[in-house]
Each structure stands twice: as C-alpha cells, then as structure tokens.
Amino acid sequence: MKEISCKLLVVGAGPGGYVCAIRAGQLGLDTVIVEANRLGGACLNVGCIPSKALIHAAEEFDRTRRMAAGKSPLGISLSAPEIDLVKTVAWKDGIVGRLRSGVAALLKKGRVKIVVGAAKFRDGKTVAVETETGLQIVRAEAIVIATGSAPAALPALPFGGPVISSSQALALAKIPQKLVVVGGGYIGLELGTAFAKLGASVTVVEALARILPQYDAELTRPVAKRLAELGVRTLTNAKAKGLSAKGDALLVETREEKDVRLAADKVLVTVGRKPVTEGWGREELALDMDGPFIRIDDRCRTSMRDVYAIGDVTGEPMLAHRAMAQGEMVAEIVAGHKRSWDKRAIAAACFTDPEIVTVGLSPEEAARAGLAVKVGQFPFAANGRAMTKLGEEGFVRIVARADNNVVLGVQAVGCEVSELAAPFALALEMGARLEDVAGTIHAHPTQGEAFQEAALRALGRALHI
Ligand SMILES: Cc1cc2nc3c(=O)[nH]c(=O)nc-3n(C[C@H](O)[C@H](O)[C@H](O)COP(=O)(O)OP(=O)(O)OC[C@H]3O[C@@H](n4cnc5c(N)ncnc54)[C@H](O)[C@@H]3O)c2cc1C
Numbered sequence: 001m002k003e004i005s006c007k008l009l010v011v012g013a014g015p016g017g018y019v020c021a022i023r024a025g026q027l028g029l030d031t032v033i034v035e036a037n038r039l040g041g042a043c044l045n046v047g048c049i050p051s052k053a054l055i056h057a058a059e060e061f062d063r064t065r066r067m068a069a070g071k072s073p074l075g076i077s078l079s080a081p082e083i084d085l086v087k088t089v090a091w092k093d094g095i096v097g098r099l100r101s102g103v104a105a106l107l108k109k110g111r112v113k114i115v116v117g118a119a120k121f122r123d124g125k126t127v128a129v130e131t132e133t134g135l136q137i138v139r140a141e142a143i144v145i146a147t148g149s150a151p152a153a154l155p156a157l158p159f160g161g162p163v164i165s166s167s168q169a170l171a172l173a174k175i176p177q178k179l180v181v182v183g184g185g186y187i188g189l190e191l192g193t194a195f196a197k198l199g200a201s202v203t204v205v206e207a208l209a210r211i212l213p214q215y216d217a218e219l220t221r222p223v224a225k226r227l228a229e230l231g232v233r234t235l236t237n238a239k240a241k242g243l244s245a246k247g248d249a250l251l252v253e254t255r256e257e258k259d260v261r262l263a264a265d266k267v268l269v270t271v272g273r274k275p276v277t278e279g280w281g282r283e284e285l286a287l288d289m290d291g292p293f294i295r296i297d298d299r300c301r302t303s304m305r306d307v308y309a310i311g312d313v314t315g316e317p318m319l320a321h322r323a324m325a326q327g328e329m330v331a332e333i334v335a336g337h338k339r340s341w342d343k344r345a346i347a348a349a350c351f352t353d354p355e356i357v358t359v360g361l362s363p364e365e366a367a368r369a370g371l372a373v374k375v376g377q378f379p380f381a382a383n384g385r386a387m388t389k390l391g392e393e394g395f396v397r398i399v400a401r402a403d404n405n406v407v408l409g410v411q412a413v414g415c416e417v418s419e420l421a422a423p424f425a426l427a428l429e430m431g432a433r434l435e436d437v438a439g440t441i442h443a444h445p446t447q448g449e450a451f452q453e454a455a456l457r458a459l460g461r462a463l464h465i
Pocket of ligand 1: 011012013014015016017034035036037038039040041042043044046047048049051117118119120146147148149150166167187276279280310311312313318319320321323349
C-alpha cells in the first residue's frame, strides 16, 4: 500500500475536475487528480466532443446527399455519396484522442500527479484508490468531488441488447435501420437528427407535450419543422412501456392509443443524466444533499470543511462550461484567492438542426419573475449572411428591462447560432444595455448583425426590417 499527501486532491477528471487541477497546478498547488476511466470525463469521451463530431459528419453526408438528389439551389450536382461509419467513428475517436493527450500534457505541465483508478473516500481528508499496481492512499488538505453524471435509465427499458445509451450510440459500427429515441431533450434530438441524416428511419418518443420542453415553442418550431423534413416522426405525450417480447420493437402508450408498436433495431434512451453520488464512499462523509445532487454554496463548498464539489454532481445546468468555470474558481479559492460564484449567465447551446442558443431570461421567464421587459426579434430571413448559407430559418431575440434597457436574456435559433453564444453571454456578463449592443459595429456580412438588429428593434429603430 502506497501513501501520498498533497494540498489538493481532485476526484474525477471530467471538464470540471481537470480544469480545477490544471489551474491548481498553474497556481503552484501540490495537486493530485484521480480518474477511474479516461481523462476528459463524459464531455470529451462520450459527450460534447464526440457528439458534435458525429453531428458534423452527418450534416456533411446529408448535404452531399441532397446535392446528389438534385436538390441544391447552389447548382452543384454530385453522384450519390456513401458513408463508412467505421471510418467516421475512427475519425471522431482521433479527435477525442488528440484532445485527451492535450489534457494529459496540460496536467503534466502543471506538475499534477495523475492516479488512475476508482477513488473511495475513507474520511474527509483521505481517499483510497484501487490502482492496477495496488491500493494507493491519498491524503489531502482539500478535496474536490467532480464525479460527474451518467446516463439515466428507465426502469422499463434497462440498458442492454438493443437498448443503448448516448455513449453507445456514439460508437456504433453500423447505422441502425430503425432507431427509436426515447426522450426528446437536447441529447436525444442531437443524436436522433444525426442518425436521420445518416439514413436511419428515426422516431422520437417524448412523454411531455412537445420536444425540447425546456425551450419556448417559438424557439423549437424551426427544429420541429426540420425534423419533419428529415422524415423524423415525433410522438409527444407518449410513454415508453418496454420492449416487445422479441426485442425488435418498442411498445409505447400515447394519449390516443394504448398500444403503439414501434419497430426498432436500436432504442436510444436519452431521458436525462443522473449525478454520480454512489460508489465512492459518500457514506463515509457528512455531505448535505440538494435532492439527488451534492449541496454547495457560492464557493462550491459542501457541508464539510475543505471538501468542495463541482460540475454535474452539483446540479443543473449540467453543462461542461459550468463545470469548468466552477473548477477554475475552486482552484483559486484553495490557493487563497477571494472568489465566489458571481456569474450572471451560463449559455446553453443545442446542436440540433437548426441550432438553438439561449442565455439568461426568455420573455416568459422574465414575466414569471415579475419583470417588465422590452423584446426585440430579428429574423435570419432578413440577414444577408444567413441567406448565403441557405440558413434563413430562425431569428435572434433579445430581452431587456423596460425601465433601463439592461439586457436580461438573448435567444436564437438558426444555422450555426451556437457560435453566437459568446457575444450573447458577454453582453449579459458585462451588464450591456440595448444601446451598447445596438451601438457596437457588427462586421458585415455576419449572422451577428441579427443580434445588433434585434437590439435596434427593441429600441424601435431597426434598420433592415
Ligand atoms: C451525448 C452528450 C452530449 C453532450 N453535449 C454537451 C454540450 O454540447 N455542451 C455541454 O456543455 N455539455 C454537454 N454534455 C454534458 C457534459 O458532458 C457534462 O456536463 C460534463 O461532462 C460534466 O462535467 P463533470 O466534470 O462534472 O463530469 P464528467 O464529465 O461526468 O466527469 C466525471 C469524471 O469522474 C470520474 N469518476 C467518477 N467517479 C469516480 C471515482 N470514484 N474515482 C475516480 N474517478 C471517478 C468519471 O470516470 C468521469 O471521468 C453532453 C453530454 C452528453 C452525454
């Protein structure tokens, strides 16, 4: 049994944990990070990065297929394209591998010690790690729990056989002929859209009244329209009951029909993610919980002294950039800096077709909060750059306080609008007013001009509409 002591121990090397360890290393803290699986966590290995690689490959394939079908208004014609999914997955794995090596190199640069194995708490200062070469005890002055989240299963549809999670969907060797996606949230729709573009016949089953229920109907309408164009069937108010006896179909109950049978060679269950709060000795600690999550304060402190928690294990929004921002902050707090969570907004991007991006409050949320607002909306149909990209669907919407024009939220749906997350978030973080956005010269021709025009419109003086 080997023992080491350090200033900071980070449990879990997802985006929260590895960013925390890198920043701690930069600050000269003697840091150890323990990872049971692969550096980069869900985000890098089975989440953000591989899903976007698959989505991009599917988009390219679909684009060329449409050209081959003589449907390109650009005047390009091609013969029918083919796709070799094994090569696509190998390309995606190559990107993931390069990024993982980058994380390892950054940790090394910060002199962070990496211990590979599953960590188990013995007490609030000590963790035992089952490594390939035996038990490693790590004692630390401060510990960060960054154990992340895992796909949630449905009791009636446990993972196994044809029932797969998002992780398995990203590593398939063959495109399923008939794919049923259970759960119409962002992960299910991103992957469902990609597989539809790759040629699968896709059905989405959603228990609530509409897909992407976390967004308002106006934002999701263009996505629903595109899904229909791709031939994706969506069943809303529908509950998955289980697999057929032969395992070749999903049985579903809708409002209208009790027994709907959806033939499927794969059933992708994307009904959310659950925090990883078991299996690492939580019972040895005295952590207050917040529902299924670890309760934290504005410095990511748990109820135990010098024990911090960050990322998905601490609650919504379960997003990689929130985990990273928390990780960076906690490293600085442990190094003695005065920091607390003072973020005004966390942007969320949904890589459907078209994409959706949201920051801050929607008009509905502002109304629920009792705020009087001004709203300006500008359609991409009036934006030159969007037209040149065949991306006229969608809009940018800006929400500002009625009394002083301070921007409270920005939402957009449209072609590649995830790239607008940065200026939107910046506007909120810097406390911009409508006049600041309207008065900033936005390069022409870009889709960002729609942001400026939305602000102008909220001020009653839009120029291009
Ligand atoms: C398909 C998919 C697409 C996604 N797309 C996006 C996106 O576009 N944008 C976005 O912001 N987010 C996206 N997410 C969510 C994002 O991946 C998570 O929010 C993010 O990974 C959370 O980071 P984390 O550091 O909290 O935890 P995780 O990434 O879950 O990492 C936790 C790590 O801890 C390790 N661990 C757990 N227990 C132990 C233990 N006892 N000992 C040692 N190690 C342990 C795990 O092995 C894991 O590597 C997506 C997720 C999925 C599944």
